[in-house]
Amino acid sequence: MSAVAESPRAAWLGATARILLPVLLALVAGGLILLILGKDPLEYYGFVVQRGLLTWAGLQESITRSAPLLLIAAGLIIAFRAGIWNLGVDGQFLLSAVAASALAPALAGSLPDWLVLLLSCLLAFAVGALWSVIPAILKARYGINEIITSLMMSFLGISFANVLVKLAFRDPATTVPQTVTLPVEDRLLRLFGNTINLGIVIALAAVVLVHLMMTRTAFGLKLQVVGANPRAALHAGLPVGRLTIATFALSAGFAGLAGAVEVVGVLGTIRADWNPAYGLLVVPLVFLARFNGWAVIAFVFAFAVLQIGGESAARRIGVPHFYVLVLVGLLLLFLAVVEYLDHLRRQRRGQ
Amino acid sequence: MDAFLSEAFLTALLYGAMTAGVPLLLAGLGEQISEKAGVLNIGLEGMMLLGAYAGFVAAYYSGSFWLGFLGGGLGGLALAALMALLCVRLGMNQIVIGIALTIGAEGLTALLHHFQFARSYPRLDEVPVLALPGLEEIPVLGPALFRHHALVYLAVLLVPLLAWLYRRSAIGLNLEAAGNKPGALDAAGVSVTRTRVSAVLATGFLAGLGGAYMANVGAGLFVPFMTGGDGFIAIVLAMLARGRPVWVIFGALLFGISLALTTALQVTGVNVPTDVVQMLPFAMVILVLVIFARHSVLPPALGLPYVRGDR
Numbered sequence: 001m002s003a004v005a006e007s008p009r010a011a012w013l014g015a016t017a018r019i020l021l022p023v024l025l026a027l028v029a030g031g032l033i034l035l036i037l038g039k040d041p042l043e044y045y046g047f048v049v050q051r052g053l054l055t056w057a058g059l060q061e062s063i064t065r066s067a068p069l070l071l072i073a074a075g076l077i078i079a080f081r082a083g084i085w086n087l088g089v090d091g092q093f094l095l096s097a098v099a100a101s102a103l104a105p106a107l108a109g110s111l112p113d114w115l116v117l118l119l120s121c122l123l124a125f126a127v128g129a130l131w132s133v134i135p136a137i138l139k140a141r142y143g144i145n146e147i148i149t150s151l152m153m154s155f156l157g158i159s160f161a162n163v164l165v166k167l168a169f170r171d172p173a174t175t176v177p178q179t180v181t182l183p184v185e186d187r188l189l190r191l192f193g194n195t196i197n198l199g200i201v202i203a204l205a206a207v208v209l210v211h212l213m214m215t216r217t218a219f220g221l222k223l224q225v226v227g228a229n230p231r232a233a234l235h236a237g238l239p240v241g242r243l244t245i246a247t248f249a250l251s252a253g254f255a256g257l258a259g260a261v262e263v264v265g266v267l268g269t270i271r272a273d274w275n276p277a278y279g280l281l282v283v284p285l286v287f288l289a290r291f292n293g294w295a296v297i298a299f300v301f302a303f304a305v306l307q308i309g310g311e312s313a314a315r316r317i318g319v320p321h322f323y324v325l326v327l328v329g330l331l332l333l334f335l336a337v338v339e340y341l342d343h344l345r346r347q348r349r350g351q
Numbered sequence: 352m353d354a355f356l357s358e359a360f361l362t363a364l365l366y367g368a369m370t371a372g373v374p375l376l377l378a379g380l381g382e383q384i385s386e387k388a389g390v391l392n393i394g395l396e397g398m399m400l401l402g403a404y405a406g407f408v409a410a411y412y413s414g415s416f417w418l419g420f421l422g423g424g425l426g427g428l429a430l431a432a433l434m435a436l437l438c439v440r441l442g443m444n445q446i447v448i449g450i451a452l453t454i455g456a457e458g459l460t461a462l463l464h465h466f467q468f469a470r471s472y473p474r475l476d477e478v479p480v481l482a483l484p485g486l487e488e489i490p491v492l493g494p495a496l497f498r499h500h501a502l503v504y505l506a507v508l509l510v511p512l513l514a515w516l517y518r519r520s521a522i523g524l525n526l527e528a529a530g531n532k533p534g535a536l537d538a539a540g541v542s543v544t545r546t547r548v549s550a551v552l553a554t555g556f557l558a559g560l561g562g563a564y565m566a567n568v569g570a571g572l573f574v575p576f577m578t579g580g581d582g583f584i585a586i587v588l589a590m591l592a593r594g595r596p597v598w599v600i601f602g603a604l605l606f607g608i609s610l611a612l613t614t615a616l617q618v619t620g621v622n623v624p625t626d627v628v629q630m631l632p633f634a635m636v637i638l639v640l641v642i643f644a645r646h647s648v649l650p651p652a653l654g655l656p657y658v659r660g661d662r
Contacts, residue, residue, distance in 0.1 A: 033459075037466055085446065134637060142644040147393060147446065148587055149640060155580045156633040162626040280454055287447070322461035322575070329455025336443045336451065 018342055019288060019295070022334040029334070030327045039319055047317055052309030060195040064266060065304040067199035068093070068258040069282055073296045074206040075254030076286045081214050082247040083227030084139070088150030089279030091157025092131045092252040096124035097259030098161045098179065101270045102169040104263065105180040113186050121202075121260045128256020129249040131157055136248035140241035146248075158275055165272045177272040188265040199265035204297065206254060211293025223247055255279070281324075284332040357619070358491055364608065364615035365495030370569050372607025373506050374399065374561035374578075378585035379592070379599040380509060381557030386589050387517070388550035389530035389653050393449025394434050396582025397456030398555050399562035402427035404460040406563020407573035408467075410475055419475075419567045420502055420560055427559020428552055430456060435551040439544055442656030453582070461575035474571045500568055502560075513596040526550055527594075533657040543657045558582065580633070587636050591643060606632050 031041030051058045072089055079086040100120040107116045135149035171180040188198040214220035226233040226243050234240050258278070263270060285303055289295035307324060314321045378399055385392040392398075402423035409422025430452055438445045481504070483497040517523035528536035529546040537543050565581070566573045584606055592598035609631035616623060 033462075037462070087450075134641065138640060138644055144640060144644055145391075145590070148583060148590065149637070151580070151583050152587070152633050152636045152640075155583075156630055156637065159626045159630040159633070163624060163630070166624050166626065280450065283450065284454075320462060320465045322458050322465065325454055325458025326462060327458075329451050329453075329458055332447060332451035333437075333455065336437065336447050340441055340443050 014342070018338055019290075022288065022331055022338050025334040025338075026327055026330040029330050030323070033326060034319065034323070037319075039317065044313055044317055044319055047313050048306060048309030050309070051312040051316075052305035052307075057195075058305075058308055058312075060192070061308045062301065062304040063200055064195050064197065065308055066301050067197075067203040067265065068262045069278055069285075069300045069304060070200075070203035070207050070297065071254050071258035071261060072278055072282045073286050073300055074203070074210040074293075075251040075258075076282060077207070077210050077214065077291050077293060077296065078223070078254070079247055079251035080286060081220075081227050081291050082223035082243070083230065084244060084247050084251065085147045086132065086135075086150050086248060086251045086255075087147050087280070087283070088132065088135060088152075088154035088157070088252070089255045089282070090275065090277050091154030091161075092128040092255040093259040093279065094161040094275055095131055095157045095164075095259070096128045096256030097263045098164050098169065098270050099127045099256075100124040100260040101179040101182070101263045101267075102164075104186070105182045108182060108186040116186065117188060117264050120264050121257055124256040124260030124263075125253040126256070128259070129253040131256075132248040132252035133245070136245040139248075140244040154279070161270075161275075162272055165270055171269070179270045181269040182264060184268065187268060188261070195266075197265040199261035202257075202261060206257070207293045207297055210254070211296075214291075214293075281328050284328050284335065288331065288335055360615055360619050361491050362495045364611055365491070367611025367615055368604055368607035369496060369499060369503065370607075371610035372603040373503055374565040374569070374581055375585050375588060375606055376600055376603035377506055377509075377561030377564065378558040378582060379588035379603055380513060380596055381554040381561070382586050382589035383513075383592060383594065383596065383599060384526065384550045384557075385554040386653060387526045387530050387594055388547045389533060389655065389657070390439065390547055390551055390554075391445050391449070391653050392431075392434065392551065392554050393446055393586070394430065394452035394456075395449075395554070395558050395586055396578055396580070397449075397453035398427040398430045398558035399565070399578045399582045399585075400453075400460055400576070401430050401456045402559025402562030403566035403577055404463065404562075404573050405429075405559065407475070407566040410563075410567045411473060416475075416479065416500065416502075416567060420563050423563020423566070424556040424560040427555040427557070427562065429555070431551050431555020431558075434555070435548040438656065439547045439551060442658060445656075457576060460573075464573055464575050468573065472572060475567055478568050478571075500564075502564060502568075506564075507600065510596045510600050517594070517596070529657075530653060537657075537659060547657070558585070561585075584632060584636060587640070591639060606635060609635050 027045070031045070034041040034044055052062050053059055072093065075089070076086065100123060103123050104116055104120040107119065111119075131153060132150065135146045135153055138144040138149050139146040165179055166177045169179045170177050190197050191201075214224065222233075222238055223243060225236065226238060226240055226247075230240055233243075281303070282300070285299040286296060289299050306327070307321075310319075310321050310324045313319055378395055382392055382395055405426025406419045406423025410416055410419025413419065413422075434448055434452060437443045437448050478500050480498050481501040483504075486497040487493040489497075517527070525536060525541050525546050528539075528541075529543050529550070533543045536546065561581075562578060566577065570577065588599050588602040588606070591602060609628075612628050612631060616628065
């Protein structure tokens with residue numbers, strides 16, 4: 001908020017520019033890299049939009065892909081608003097996915113489908129939350145930087161998930177190590193076409209609920225106070241340590257739920273060494289949206305289109321999907337630069 | 352279980368620990384310099400990775416290992432320069448920029464590798480080894496510790512050099528002040544910005560050097576994402592070393608051993624899924640952090656940009 005009053009229209013324009021400028025700059029800089037590598041950036045971007053958004057099959061895939069990304073984003077909104085860097089999302093996601101893929105097929109058949117799916121999701125949430133306990137306690141009790149600890153737990157969790165798939169939950173009927181497959185008819189309800197499933201509804205509801213929780217409830221407000229100024233929160237009598245642990249658990253729980261939705265909605269099984277590494281990719285999107293749930297939905301969908309389109313472009317145009325990583329890095333970089341320039345502008349006007 | 356105490360196993364384990372530990376040592380020492388000066392360099396992983404790529408490219412096209420190492424150092428330095436500009440000069444958020452640089456470096460190196468080497472996967476020649484006369488004759492320890500590329504001995508010598516620098520020189524004092532009380536350094540007429548920029552650049556060079564060693568000596572080739580979290584382990588090393596270089600070398604050796612265990616176990620014919628062994632270094636980091644949580648000390652001004660006159 002600037003000290004000098006801006007007209008609402010100018011403020012709105014400014015906010016839009018601050019959001020769209022980094023995207024534009026990242027796309028242009030990324031395009032230059034493609035040009036250097038001898039690929040036509042316009043052809044690439046055109047193909048991505050065409051394949052990820054404008055065909056019915058691609059659109060369905062993009063919507064389906066949005067579900068786990070949105071759930072991860074919901075968790076990150078909580079963490080970032082509370083000033084916690086939960087960068088261990090990938091480990092939380094993968095371990096929970098493996099847990100769900102072990103539980104669901106074991107129960108399917110003996111319990112009603114809705115109960116199996118519910119239990120799988122609850123288990124995944126709990127596993128994700130559990131995997132965040134160590135970084136949370138180290139942060140709450142000793143002030144150890146949670147970026148490092150959550151990342152370490154993430155690397156640990158990814159390897160551990162592989163161990164579980166290969167040694168504990170391996171389907172003896174398959175040659176490639178993978179968990180027992182959940183039959184298609186026992187998975188999450190399909191909507192509209194043949195790929196979109198109930199996961200997207202769960203994910204949208206989660207983002208909206210998280211947004212409302214953080215902006216409209218006393219609990220959310222407390223977390224925001226801790227995020228804005230932990231020392232002030234402590235002076236105000238807030239149990240900062242306990243809130244930190246709760247933040248971590250919720251944030252990691254949603255990452256876990258994302259894993260469950262991917263398993264019981266889309267994949268049905270987890271193969272060894274599968275790791276989509278969504279975690280760090282969602283971070284810039286949540287920042288770009290300024291932790292606002294509604295904006296997160298828009299950005300995550302746009303990113304899903306980029307991912308789905310980019311996966312086909314890898315085959316068709318020969319630009320590997322690593323390019324998406326470059327774009328995400330550039331996006332985060334330009335986001336910081338634009339934010340900085342805006343800060344300077346406000347300062348100058350304030351004086 | 353005699354196999355575990357056999358000469359071959361111990362030699363392979365120690366040799367592997369040295370090879371895996373040197374990148375950690377270099378990057379950890381580098382990170383320590385930045386942290387002393389008050390800059391938390393989360394982009395270390397990216398700097399190692401870019402160093403690995405640039406180092407491999409330089410060694411591959413020049414045919415010289417030394418030019419390869421130089422290339423790797425410069426690769427890390429380039430990324431560090433960007434970080435210094437954005438975070439130290441302009442005061443942007445060190446964590447956001449660090450993550451951005453790491454993601455960007457991961458994507459960029461994988462992309463470049465795809466276009467240049469993905470069809471052929473070229474390897475470098477055998478590493479020229481400098482065997483220390485006399486010492487190399489010692490059973491087990493000789494072949495494990497004293498038959499390495501000359502860079503390894505230089506990396507080890509860096510430890511006492513840095514320790515001396517921190518304790519006895521004006522440079523060390525300035526670094527320490529930039530992290531502990533930047534205002535005091537400024538008042539003494541030394542530029543905080545310049546001190547921190549130099550620290551970040553040194554970090555980048557060392558991390559890049561470590562990455563180049565990993566690619567050129569450890570693997571003999573560049574593989575996308577090959578640093579696999581080593582940059583983050585190095586940050587932990589620097590955190591736990593409490594500003595003392597000698598602890599970085601102990602830590603690097605310890606984590607090197609856990610990284611080397613996979614290969615060493617193959618010598619004995621024990622078959623464990625690699626994933627189990629891959630968990631070791633990270634489990635070790637967590638364990639060490641849980642045990643020594645109270646003792647890890649970081650400078651008070653770490654992570655905060657310095658703005659003259661701010662409180």
